[in-house]
Amino acid sequence: MAEGIRDKVAIIGMGCTRFGERWDAGSEELMVEAATEAIKDAGIEKKDIQAAWFGSCFDEVNVGKSAIPLSFALKLPFLPVTRVENFCATGTEALRGAVYAVASGAYDICLALGSEKLKDTGYGGLPDFSVSLGTKNRLIFPNITAPGAFAMMATRYFAKYGLSPEEGKEVLAMISAKSHKNGAKNPKAHLRKEVTVEQILKAPMIAWPLGLFDCCGVSDGAAAAIVCRADMAKNFRSDPVFVKSMQIAISSGEEIMYNTWDGTYVESAKHCADRAYEEAGIKNPREEISMMEVHDCFSITELVTYEDLGISPRGKAANDVRDGFFNIDGTIPCQADGGLKCFGHPIGASGLRMMYEVYKQLQGNAGDRQIKDPNIGLTHNMGGFPPMNIISISIVGN
Amino acid sequence: MDYKLTYDQYQQGLQKGKLLGLKCNGCDAVTFPPKSLCRECNGSDLSITEIKGFGTLRTFTVVRVPPEGFTPPYVVAMAEIDEGAWVMGNLVDINPDDADMSLIGKKVRLGSQIVKGDTYSGGDSRVVTFSLAAN
Ligand SMILES: [Zn+2]
Numbered sequence: 001m002a003e004g005i006r007d008k009v010a011i012i013g014m015g016c017t018r019f020g021e022r023w024d025a026g027s028e029e030l031m032v033e034a035a036t037e038a039i040k041d042a043g044i045e046k047k048d049i050q051a052a053w054f055g056s057c058f059d060e061v062n063v064g065k066s067a068i069p070l071s072f073a074l075k076l077p078f079l080p081v082t083r084v085e086n087f088c089a090t091g092t093e094a095l096r097g098a099v100y101a102v103a104s105g106a107y108d109i110c111l112a113l114g115s116e117k118l119k120d121t122g123y124g125g126l127p128d129f130s131v132s133l134g135t136k137n138r139l140i141f142p143n144i145t146a147p148g149a150f151a152m153m154a155t156r157y158f159a160k161y162g163l164s165p166e167e168g169k170e171v172l173a174m175i176s177a178k179s180h181k182n183g184a185k186n187p188k189a190h191l192r193k194e195v196t197v198e199q200i201l202k203a204p205m206i207a208w209p210l211g212l213f214d215c216c217g218v219s220d221g222a223a224a225a226i227v228c229r230a231d232m233a234k235n236f237r238s239d240p241v242f243v244k245s246m247q248i249a250i251s252s253g254e255e256i257m258y259n260t261w262d263g264t265y266v267e268s269a270k271h272c273a274d275r276a277y278e279e280a281g282i283k284n285p286r287e288e289i290s291m292m293e294v295h296d297c298f299s300i301t302e303l304v305t306y307e308d309l310g311i312s313p314r315g316k317a318a319n320d321v322r323d324g325f326f327n328i329d330g331t332i333p334c335q336a337d338g339g340l341k342c343f344g345h346p347i348g349a350s351g352l353r354m355m356y357e358v359y360k361q362l363q364g365n366a367g368d369r370q371i372k373d374p375n376i377g378l379t380h381n382m383g384g385f386p387p388m389n390i391i392s393i394s395i396v397g398n
Numbered sequence: 399m400d401y402k403l404t405y406d407q408y409q410q411g412l413q414k415g416k417l418l419g420l421k422c423n424g425c426d427a428v429t430f431p432p433k434s435l436c437r438e439c440n441g442s443d444l445s446i447t448e449i450k451g452f453g454t455l456r457t458f459t460v461v462r463v464p465p466e467g468f469t470p471p472y473v474v475a476m477a478e479i480d481e482g483a484w485v486m487g488n489l490v491d492i493n494p495d496d497a498d499m500s501l502i503g504k505k506v507r508l509g510s511q512i513v514k515g516d517t518y519s520g521g522d523s524r525v526v527t528f529s530l531a532a533n
Contacts, residue, residue, distance in 0.1 A: 143472070148461045152457040155499070262456075387476075
């Protein structure tokens, strides 16, 4: 009987670059910056790393395909390096590779690193992804944009739960305003300004009903983790963070091509959350989870994720938003670091950036964003569109 | 493997105004657009079927910032076709500025339009569109 990975692996070091318009750095410099911080934080030397996992998505954008970019950037001594890609869940996929490799007993210490240089495309959104969708682009997704695909989830959500567009947009605006408030305090975030609900509601429309502030930024950045065998972790530091579960669930195509899905939630997120909670031994997530970093590529994504993760009841997440349940001083702070909203979304890096915040918070090292005594943190990293996606959930604790 | 309905046949169908999908001989479910395995029961015993071409609009957005190469604004919608599947496409024959929540639940008729080819698509192709149908 397979027993999963609970408490077999610990995170002993992490690094994260400042995210933003990093015209001062190439992809190599970002990788070096993140890895150097992680290695120093773990108190190891580069030669202690036995294998590495590298995540990047839009590989052509000044990074390059394969595992070579990471090995070259860090001058890894002919190590086994694996390059992974799973759309916007790529960063967590790199961490999952490293964690599973240690859990398997194949290695004692591994590196996971994700990096992306999106600003170099010169385009405001994601660069042309018609090739990356394959024939599905012509069979299923004509001229849709990422904001458009998620906007349709908002429209459907408003319709199903009887929210007027004005009411719905106000709830979404509260989600973005909360993240901006947190991000303003974070020196590593890209967008560091508080914005009001009123400003958000007045912003230009990107894909109705989503306006500019309902969308995350486009940024450059890299983040990294050093993981090791759980039983070795305290040799490196007194406060390692233990991996309780790492699960991933992929759409089967049933969502869009059949009518059991109603467009107001993400089907694979439910499957992934069930498996993650089971592996971590969590019975009641609303009571047991201390903090979350979720994939807020768009405000509506964060709203339905509250429900998909079983934190808010179906159709009721708006009440929790209005009650401040997810605020930094709320019951389950969400996006304490500012989220994708303020960091932007350098695709390969985002999942590891989420874990960086959880790791710092669990260790009590989050500065003036520090949450009071968190002990279980969750990251939710999503790739793709509501009807066709990858959901990756990690739960860690101290 | 026996491909019941090739991409090429599907495209030629659209050109002639026919919406070709696959009906499962095991469970009767209709898979549209075509896939090698039934979306309902995973069966591979499928027959070509013609979609009647009507559906109910379930959701939409008005894209104001398009991908490179497209001119905004335009409406993208999802409709549940009478045969069951959810389909995505542009809602045409409507002024995007007039799109509002009253669209949800409206009957639509399926058609198709040409999209430009990209690097690997082997030239232009047709994608599904919707227009409002008289109720
Ligand atoms: Zn079937």
